Amino acid sequence: MPFFRSSRMLDKLRTLFGVLMLVVLSAVESVSATVSHAYHDILPADTLRVSLVTCDPGPDIYQIFGHTAVRVQRSGNNAFDLVFNYGTFSFTDDFVWKFTKGETDYMLAVYDFKHFIIDYVMRGSTVYEQELNLTHSQREQLFANLLVNARPENRAYRYNFLFDNCATRPRDMVEGVLRSEAEQVVYDDPDNLYTFREIVRHFGANYSWLTFGIDMAMGCDFDRTATWREHMFIPLYLKDAYDNASIVTEHNRADRDLVRETIVLHRADGVPLMPPTPWYITPMACALLLLMLTIVMTWIDMRRRSVSRWFDTIIGLLTFVSGLIIYFLVFFSQHPATTINLNALWLTPLAIVPTVMQYVPKAVAVVRWYHIVNMLLLALFLILIVCGVQCVDNAVWPLIAVVALRSYNFVYCSKDKLKK
Secondary structure (H helix, E strand, O other): OHHHHHHHHHHHHHHHHHHHHHHHHHHHHHHHHHHHHHHHHHHHHHOOEEEEEEEOOOOOHHHOOOEEEEEEEEOOOOOEEEEEEEEEOOOOOOHHHHHHHOOOEEEEEEEEHHHHHHHHHHHOOOEEEEEEOOOHHHHHHHHHHHHHHOOOOOOEEEOEOOOEOOOHHHHHHHHHHHHOOOEEEEOOOOOOOOEHHHHHHHHOOOOHHHHHHHHHHOOHHHHOEOOHHHHOOOHHHHHHHHHOOEEEEOOOOEEEEOEEEEEEEEOOOOOOOOOOOOHHHOHHHHHHHHHHHHHHHHHHHHHHOOOOHHHHHHHHHHHHHHHHHHHHHHHOOOOOOOOOOHHHHOOOHHHHHHHHHOOOHHHHHHHHHHHHHHHHHHHHHHHHHHOOOOOOOOOHHHHHHHHHHHHHHHHHHOHHHHHO
């Protein structure tokens, strides 16, 4: 009986303990629910993470300068991971024409980050992420500004390769948010700064025809030494600038680093660039080949004291077409650094005049005077280049010699015809 009574008492104690546990657990669950509800009220702010994503260059021409985007993440019940990409465009039928005129519109696209990074993983580019050291309100404001910028009526912008592109847009958005709270970004300028032409040549070193075309199209302003801020049109330079940048107050007091943490999202083996252009098809090789052919033709013509008009027609048409492009960029294009271009001195649409009129017997004097003026312009071009007014691709020198030789050849061989 005592054992039975003690057993019944133990059962009662167990029941009482169970009831107490249920009460405690219910209370804990109620408190937990209250805390969780309060936490979710502040969750969108405290878990928002904003970072700058930089991708290494790729093999295609439009990828050789790398890429920049903004990543915005939020955890919790309404979690998301978005990328804001200012480097998208619509390839319409008139894209090439608009791009030549400098009137290309790019757009801000917003989509899941996983769809963004997979492209760079597949092509083998290293992807860096720099988490921005912004306050809660600054992160929220930047996110809100990006969403406003992504609206259909706001997302398009006039692309400018040097001053308004996928790298400068995120930089300007970050700086704008900081200015709204009386703060600013201070960048640590490096010791060595480069001209725009040197920067482009560096990233396009393996693409000799691309750099040759850019060198021909860009004028004197392209040889100006860019400020460190102007270097940031290149994504990798923007990344370097952010690594050493700080946020200061309106009193110029150093407050904190701009970047809280830098991580590598994907590490690739090297940079997936195309191999260099084979030497035998580079612009220099082609220019030297044309020069050798010109020397031979000029030697033959001067011995016969006659002009190989078919050969001058080829040279004249090449000069005419190249001149059309140069003069269009000078007078009609909105591209920066194309307005003052010394290449317009020797590449001119007027080259069509001697090309056509050399077949007219009575126009010998006119064509001869054209070539005399042309040689004077070539001399002026050489003087200005030697004086450092504008840099040119090395392949230009053989081409200058080609044009000069054919002009001299016509002046020399046409003396006898004028005497008659």
